[in-house]
Amino acid sequence: MSTKNDILSNIRSHSGKTYAMPVIEPDAIRYTDTAARFMEVLKSVGGSAIELQEGEDINARIMSLYPEARSIASNLPEIRIATINPDEIATPHLLNGTALAVVRGEIGVAENGCVWIPQNVKEKAVCFIAEYLLILLDKNNIVSNMHEAYAKIGFNDYGFGVFISGPSKTADIEQALVIGAHGAKGVVVFLTA
Amino acid sequence: MSTQHAKAAERFIRNKAQEEWHNETLRLVREKRDRQALLLPCWEQLRQLASQIKMHTITHLDKYIEQFANQAEANGAIVHWAKDAREHNDIIYAILGEHQVKKLVKSKSMLTEECHLNPYLISRGIEVVESDLGERILQLMDKPPSHIVMPAIHIKRQEVGKLFEEKLHTEKGNSDPGYLTHAARLHLRNEFLTAGAALTGANFGVAATGDVVVCTNEGNADMGTSFAKLHIVSMGIEKVTPHYQALSVFVRLLARSATGQPATTYTSHYRKPRKGCQMHIVLVDNGRSDILGDADHIQTLKCIRCAACMNTCPVYRRSGGYAYTYFIPGPIGINLGMLKSPGEYYDNVSACSLCYSCNNVCPAKIDLADQIYKWRQQLYSLGKADRTKKLLSGGLRYIFTRPALYGAALRLAPIINKTPRFLIYNNLNAWGKGRELPAFAKESFTRMQEKGKIT
Incomplete structure (x- = not known):
């Protein structure tokens, strides 16, 4: 407690001229077709987006995309082909070896291909440990830029949320881009109507 | 009379091919940044806003840092305050001791570098594992980072290949970046799953919500914090930002300025500890509150550690990070080093041609070159003039x-x-x-x- 007070009083004793908070209203870019821009940018960062047709069978589509996937983690009721429910495991370690994770995203961002995923499963590890990540996103929830996104994002009681823009990557060896550092090696976003 | 920087730079440029590669590669990163900036008509407006928000925040720092701490505590995090590096290290060691943690997995944090946390913990028997690929490579080589965003930019793939052959038992003679990255993925996955605690830095702390925001491309911060029962955040007090509206400005600028990406792959918001787990936030001063009283150099506190000033600096590009005597190189490092200890780090102020390119790319519009010029004017009174x-x-x-x-x-x-x-x-x-x-x-x-x- 005393360290806290020392630091705060040192801040105060060194304070001089103060500055006002500006009005934060930049002329931020707006896209007429946010979904089209989102798909384009996501592709440029190594991911991809697929528009599902109305009434299309999600499970069949997943199976055709990932025919090799034996272990599929998801707590979404519509994902009937899931083999692990991340809400029902004793420790997140049991998700190691997961081939595919399916999660729901809430907001897409056209300018940078980000999808906001508030933690909605018991173990957030599911978003990071699977070899491939599939995100379901309502096409009508794609905003143009981060200002709009931050005005809309929400949290569940888990108290964690993440913007994910494409697959995990690194260029730490000679600036050569490699996809699949620690997280998903591939990210696909299913856009639903 | 050559400065330490000039002497070290002379050694760096002896390898002409490496010097050229280093220069060209970082120049390309700068060009990628330019392309991203040009895509946004409001880019200069964002820089101006970032500068203004930061000036407002740091000149009301007592209010915002306290608000952040209160919010974080209300969310269930445990907040600690550290006056200096020693206190920061002691606090972390005590937390680890309390939970009998033997192994700590870390994601990138320049603040822990500043506090020399790793050697402190290692000498006390804690196993410390860096998980950012570049940081891990350097840790296995027992070398410090030479760049704050691309720490191993000075290392060639053949060196990594040899290193991994010895440490991770990879194939002999294979120095393909894809192969080596995959080997590191497998090796570090095991570390994530077995560490007793995960430490992350903080790119931003949001005062209104108590969120700690961490940006990575690899996903290493998220992997670490998803398994260990203990999450420790090491955060400089100047990293606080008032609210999401302000944060949105910085998030738009950070990755574009740093690597020329529209966003980092992961922008993670840690608000509450995981169920049944603990989240500790160590707020570190270590000289920052003193800088508030220095009108000539207060703007260094606006820095969001994107490294754009390094990538654009002709001296940095052609002399490498190790030419600087302070652990952060380039224009921002020259200034931070002088603020830390002018007598110790004055050698770096010569590493600048006053071209002002850094001022023009800095997303927070820090007057980097002006500050370096001011330091030079003081060299004589410091007894360090040539x-x-x-x-x-x-x-x-x-x-x-x-x-x-x-x-x-x-x-x-x-x-x-x-x-x-x-x-x-x-x-x-x-x-x-x-x-x-x-x-x-x-x-x-x-x-x-x-x-x-x-x-």
């Missing part, structure tokens, strides 16, 4: 303030054009190293005008 240069500028001052003498000197100057090379290009003339003097004109401009040659 004596040869001082003597020379004293002599030039004598000539420049005496017009008749100046005129005479100018008339005699063309003699230099015919002087034997060894008299001009020798060890006494540092300016003659690696460059040629231009030829002196036969007549001065004033003389030509007097003779009516100029109309």
Whole structure:
């Protein structure tokens, strides 16, 4: 407690001229077709987006995309082909070896291909440990830029949320881009109507 | 009299091919940044806003940092305050001790580098594992980072191949980045799953919500914090930002400025500890509150550690991070080093051509070059001015303030054009190293005008 007070009083004793908070209203870019821009940018960062047709069978589509996937983690009721429910495991370690994770995203961002995923499963590890990540996103929830996104994002009681823009990557060896550092090696976003 | 920076740079440029590669590669990162900036018509507006928000925040830092701490505690995090590096390290060691943690997995944090946390913990028996690929490579090599965003930018793939052969038992002679990255993925996955605690830095702390925001491309911060029951955040007090509206400005600028990406792959918001787990946030001052009282250098506290100033700096690109004596290199590092200890880090202020490129790319519009210029003005009073240069500028001052003498000197100057090379290009003339003097004109401009040659 005393360290806290020392630091705060040192801040105060060194304070001089103060500055006002500006009005934060930049002329931020707006896209007429946010979904089209989102798909384009996501592709440029190594991911991809697929528009599902109305009434299309999600499970069949997943199976055709990932025919090799034996272990599929998801707590979404519509994902009937899931083999692990991340809400029902004793420790997140049991998700190691997961081939595919399916999660729901809430907001897409056209300018940078980000999808906001508030933690909605018991173990957030599911978003990071699977070899491939599939995100379901309502096409009508794609905003143009981060200002709009931050005005809309929400949290569940888990108290964690993440913007994910494409697959995990690194260029730490000679600036050569490699996809699949620690997280998903591939990210696909299913856009639903 | 060469500075430590000049001597180290001389060693760096001895390997011409490596120097060229380093220069070109970082130049490309700068160009990627430019392309992203040009895509946003409001780019300059964002920089201006970032600068203004930061000035507002740091000049109301007591209010915002306390608000952040209160919010974080209300969310269930445990907040600690550390006056200096020693307190920061002691606090973390105590937390680890309390939970009997033997292994700590870390994601990138320049603050822990600043506090020398790793050697402190290792000497007390804690196993410390860096999980950012570049940081892990350097840790296995027992070397420090040479860049704050691309820490291993100075290491060649063959060196990594050899290192991994020895440490991770990869194939002999295979230095393919994809192969080596995959080997590191498998190796570090095991570390994530077995560590007792995960430490992350903080790119931002949001005062209104108590969120700690961490940006990575690899996903290593998220992997660490998804398994260990203990999450420790090491955060400098200047990283606080008032609210999401302000945060949105910085998030738009950070990755674009750093690597020329529209966003980092992961922008993670840690608000509450995981169920049944603990989240500790260590708020570190370590000299930051003193900088608030230094009007000439207060702007260094606006830094969001994107490294754009390094990538654009012609001196950094051609001398490498190790040429600087402070652990953060480039324009921002020159200034932060001087703020830490001028007597120790004055060598770096010469590593600047005052081209001002850094000022023009900084997303928070820090007056980096102006500050370096100011430090140089203080070198003499610090007793660290170069004596040869001082003597020379004293002599030039004598000539420049005496017009008749100046005129005479100018008339005699063309003699230099015919002087034997060894008299001009020798060890006494540092300016003659690696460059040629231009030829002196036969007549001065004033003389030509007097003779009516100029109309």
